[in-house]
Amino acid sequence: DQQVKQNSPSLSVQEGRISILNCDYTNSMFDYFLWYKKYPAEGPTFLISISSIKDKNEDGRFTVFLNKSAKHLSLHIVPSQPGDSAVYFCAASGHSGAGSYQLTFGKGTKLSVIP
Amino acid sequence: ETGVTQTPRHLVMGMTNKKSLKCEQHLGHNAMYWYKQSAKKPLELMFVYNFKEQTENNSVPSRFSPECPNSSHLFLHLHTLQPEDSALYLCASSQERGQGARYGYTFGSGTRLTVV
Numbered sequence: 001d002q003q004v005k006q007n008s009p010s011l012s013v014q015e016g017r018i019s020i021l022n023c024d025y026t027n028s029m030f031d032y033f034l035w036y037k038k039y040p041a042e043g044p045t046f047l048i049s050i051s052s053i054k055d056k057n058e059d060g061r062f063t064v065f066l067n068k069s070a071k072h073l074s075l076h077i078v079p080s081q082p083g084d085s086a087v088y089f090c091a092a093s094g095h096s097g098a099g100s101y102q103l104t105f106g107k108g109t110k111l112s113v114i115p
Numbered sequence: 116e117t118g119v120t121q122t123p124r125h126l127v128m129g130m131t132n133k134k135s136l137k138c139e140q141h142l143g144h145n146a147m148y149w150y151k152q153s154a155k156k157p158l159e160l161m162f163v164y165n166f167k168e169q170t171e172n173n174s175v176p177s178r179f180s181p182e183c184p185n186s187s188h189l190f191l192h193l194h195t196l197q198p199e200d201s202a203l204y205l206c207a208s209s210q211e212r213g214q215g216a217r218y219g220y221t222f223g224s225g226t227r228l229t230v231v
Contacts, residue, residue: 002157034219043119043205044158046219089158102171103220105158 003027004092006106015115019077023090023106026071030094030104035064035075038087038108047088048075080113087111118142121206121223129231130196136226138189138206145210147189148220149181152203164189196230203227 005024013019025033031052036044050057050064050073057064063076077084090106119140128134138147149161163171164183178200180192189206207220 004157036219036222041224043121043207043222043224045222049219091158102160102163104160107155107157 004106030092036089119223136191140208144208
């Protein structure tokens with residue numbers, strides 16, 4: 001049972017336009033949501049996070065929006081740059097069904113920014 | 116250099132071999148993690164160590180055996196693996212287990228393991 005879902009395996013965006021990556025979750029007990037970026041042959045890199053008590057967090061070109069009622073979050077990148085091309089993982093932290101506190105990842109969305 | 120170093124970067128092993136993956140961090144973190152990334156699957160948490168003590172084992176088969184001799188080093192010992200164990204194995208660290216889930220983990224580049 002996947003608790004964090006990224007339903008779009010890939011996304012292509014023109015340079016300069018907005019990239020919107022989506023993520024849905026099922027566990028209402030998650031307390032933090034995070035986005036990671038991964039280039040080929042490298043490990044994931046922490047990008048931005050948001051507390052479950054907030055609905056928006058912004059850091060430069062990156063903004064994460066959280067809609068708790070819909071159990072949905074999104075990452076907006078504007079303007080998109082070719083260097084943003086990578087796989088983006090959505091993750092959520094909280095207690096798992098077994099009671100342990102951990103980070104749960106989605107499958108990732110591959111973003112391609114076209115020059 | 117990410118601060119978390121994994122060796123080797125690539126490993127090919129037979130099903131009867133014994134090998135070990137190594138992870139080292141110089142960030143002063145106290146929690147370390149092993150994750151597995153298989154094709155088209157989410158990152159799967161395998162083991163968690165907090166202050167050198169194992170705190171999580173997510174139903175990982177016994178052919179995977181972790182070892183954490185100190186807060187800076189983490190090993191994953193591999194024995195009689197199956198071809199379906201072929202995957203990218205990622206090590207990560209955080210200040211402490213709970214804080215890491217809020218501020219993010221620092222990941223290594225991973226070991227690409229192929230079992231033949």
